[in-house]
Amino acid sequence: MVRGIEMVDQDPIGKSSRSNPVTYVKAYDEIRTLYSETGFARQRGLKPSHFSFNVDGGRCEMCQGEGYVTIEMQFMADIILKCESCHGKRFKQDILEITYLDKSIADVLEMTVDDAIKFFSDDKDGKYTGLLKKIISKLQPLADVGLGYITLGQPSSTLSGGEAQRIKLATFLTKGNAAVNTLFIFDEPTTGLHFHDIRKLLDSFTALINNGNSVLVIEHNLDVIKCADGL
Ligand SMILES: [Zn+2]
Numbered sequence: 001m002v003r004g005i006e007m008v009d010q011d012p013i014g015k016s017s018r019s020n021p022v023t024y025v026k027a028y029d030e031i032r033t034l035y036s037e038t039g040f041a042r043q044r045g046l047k048p049s050h051f052s053f054n055v056d057g058g059r060c061e062m063c064q065g066e067g068y069v070t071i072e073m074q075f076m077a078d079i080i081l082k083c084e085s086c087h088g089k090r091f092k093q094d095i096l097e098i099t100y101l102d103k104s105i106a107d108v109l110e111m112t113v114d115d116a117i118k119f120f121s122d123d124k125d126g127k128y129t130g131l132l133k134k135i136i137s138k139l140q141p142l143a144d145v146g147l148g149y150i151t152l153g154q155p156s157s158t159l160s161g162g163e164a165q166r167i168k169l170a171t172f173l174t175k176g177n178a179a180v181n182t183l184f185i186f187d188e189p190t191t192g193l194h195f196h197d198i199r200k201l202l203d204s205f206t207a208l209i210n211n212g213n214s215v216l217v218i219e220h221n222l223d224v225i226k227c228a229d230g231l
Contacts, residue, residue, distance in 0.1 A: 010161030060086035109153030
């Protein structure tokens, strides 16, 4: 029985310049919590919100956590400059000084999904096992759909339509809130994909189907078409 329909399109994952892959899959909530629970952060009384670039507190005030400033020009295209205060790092200096395994929150935002999975898999002191597992469970689907190369803090405006579509797909595969009894509709999902990424896309479709969903694909790629149960 179908309980809902999800059209997984190629529209951007967010209109704001602050939306990015790590916030969209909601892994950033646990990453902020992890940083607030490190020794120095506790000593300084820092909360998860101090590691957010969306609210005042820890973010750079000059660029309001964007990392860059836009100068509007009257007769020309706007000029985008790296923020002079944080040098593109988005946070105040005392927040950048808080590190987990020698990496600051800004370093984490610059990691690729694959590197971040490796980084958070290192559970050396065993203090944060629960948080680390949650972070990995939200990042892993991004790697599974073939997006291991994108960076966590990449502005959504720089992602291609196909990448945005696969980020949405990844959220439906996240353990714990994986969709069930849903009809998924994809319009030309292989656009711009390399051969081995098409393999990953097909594996993702299989995962959706194994969770009890149905998948309807509008596609002209023969490798995808031959895997269909019905044409
Ligand atoms: Zn700044």
